[in-house]
Amino acid sequence: MKKAIKTILLFIAFVNFTHAQEFSTRIISSANLNTKDDIWDLLGHGVSSFEVDLMYIYGELFVTPAMPDSAGHSFPVFSEAYLFPLYSNLKKNGNSIINSDSRESFILLNIHNEFKKSNKELKSMIGPLKGLIAYQNEGLHEGKIRFLVKDKSWKDEISKDGFTCLGLVGNEDDLESTLEYFQMPMIELDFTELTTWSGVGNIPFPDFVKIKELVNKVHQKGRKLSIINCPNHKTAWDVLITSKVDFINTNDPINVCNYLIARK
Numbered sequence: 001m002k003k004a005i006k007t008i009l010l011f012i013a014f015v016n017f018t019h020a021q022e023f024s025t026r027i028i029s030s031a032n033l034n035t036k037d038d039i040w041d042l043l044g045h046g047v048s049s050f051e052v053d054l055m056y057i058y059g060e061l062f063v064t065p066a067m068p069d070s071a072g073h074s075f076p077v078f079s080e081a082y083l084f085p086l087y088s089n090l091k092k093n094g095n096s097i098i099n100s101d102s103r104e105s106f107i108l109l110n111i112h113n114e115f116k117k118s119n120k121e122l123k124s125m126i127g128p129l130k131g132l133i134a135y136q137n138e139g140l141h142e143g144k145i146r147f148l149v150k151d152k153s154w155k156d157e158i159s160k161d162g163f164t165c166l167g168l169v170g171n172e173d174d175l176e177s178t179l180e181y182f183q184m185p186m187i188e189l190d191f192t193e194l195t196t197w198s199g200v201g202n203i204p205f206p207d208f209v210k211i212k213e214l215v216n217k218v219h220q221k222g223r224k225l226s227i228i229n230c231p232n233h234k235t236a237w238d239v240l241i242t243s244k245v246d247f248i249n250t251n252d253p254i255n256v257c258n259y260l261i262a263r264k
Contacts, residue, residue, distance in 0.1 A: 025241045025260065028108065028226060029253035032063050036080040043089055045257040048097045048105040051150075051249060054078055056114035061121050065112055079125060082107065083145075087129045090144055097144055104134070106146045106186060106224075106247075108169055115154055122147060122165055135165035140182060148186060159183065169226075175217055187218045188249070191230045199231025203239050211243045219244075234259050 030051040033039055042048075053065035061078040062068075068075060086105075089097045096102040111118045126133050134143035148167045149158065158166045170177055170187045177184055194214070195207035218225040226247035230236050237259055240248055250256050 024264075025245055026103075026247050027253045027257050027260070028106065028247045028249040029251075030228075030249050031251040031253070032065075033076060033081045034074075036076050036085075039082060039085045042253060043085065043098065045254055046098050046101070046261075047253050047257055048086065048089075048101075049107065049247065050082060051108040051110070052078065052082065053110045053112060054118060055112050056118045056121065059121075061118060065110065067113070083125060083129055083132065086145060087132045090132055104144055104146055106148055108148050108150055108186075108249075109166075110150055111154075115157070119157075119161075119164075119166065123163065126165060133165050134182075135163070136182060137163040146185060150188075170223070175214075175221070177221075181222050184223065186224045186226055186247075188226045188228060189214065191227050191236070194227075197231075197236075199233035199236030201235070203236075208239060208243070211239065211245075215243050215245055238263070 026049060027047045028049045028051055029042055029047050032053055033050075052063055054061050055064050055067060056062075057067070062075045063078055063081055064075040086097055093099045097105055122133075123135075126135055132143050132145050134146050135141050146167055147165050148169045150169045152168055152170075154166075155168060158164055158168065167182060167186075168179070168184045170179075170184045172187075172189060172193075174184060174187060194211055195203060197203045197207055215225055224246040226249050227240055227245050228249045230240060230248055230250065232250070232252055232255070237248060237256060241260070241263065248256055
């Protein structure tokens, strides 16, 4: 009898843990990586989603928002700084980039030039990194990483492409969008447009209710919700976590991640 009760309690604990993992808020790191080694500390903290500035230069995608002054620049190659380490972790863990968390991750792309060439270069990475990048080509091919473009002016270019690894990041105008999940899996909202609260003290209750309702609305559409420009304060993070926001997009990922770990 005692053994049966112990088994039941362990099962309940496992279900509760799994439920917590399923709905736990995650981090999108918006600070560009400066070297191909920077990502390892982030992965060690459980961060596997990123926002990246890309430029197509001489046949390769570099991590930079602007054209470098000379060919001797030190900006890292996108694949070396992000994709190869992510793929290495995926192969090591079997079915997840972060051990024990099998959810898909996202790389939000700000493509600053040569969109078509950049798109072609991104597609060329699918084969060598088999199983890492999700794409559509006569059907959906699952992967652990989704590439999402933040500039919606490329929507038509992406939608008419029969072979694509790109989706879109939506905004408040897309809350009622009928696009499929693969085309727009994420909605991004600006914290400063949701409330004037600074993150210190208590959030006005109507603003908290507004955030909760937006979270529910996005989730009802089957999408993820990411919040940008959140005050760098644990009280503000706590509001988003309590509201079940999927992602906090921040340029201070380690600090936020340490709070998430301590809060569990």
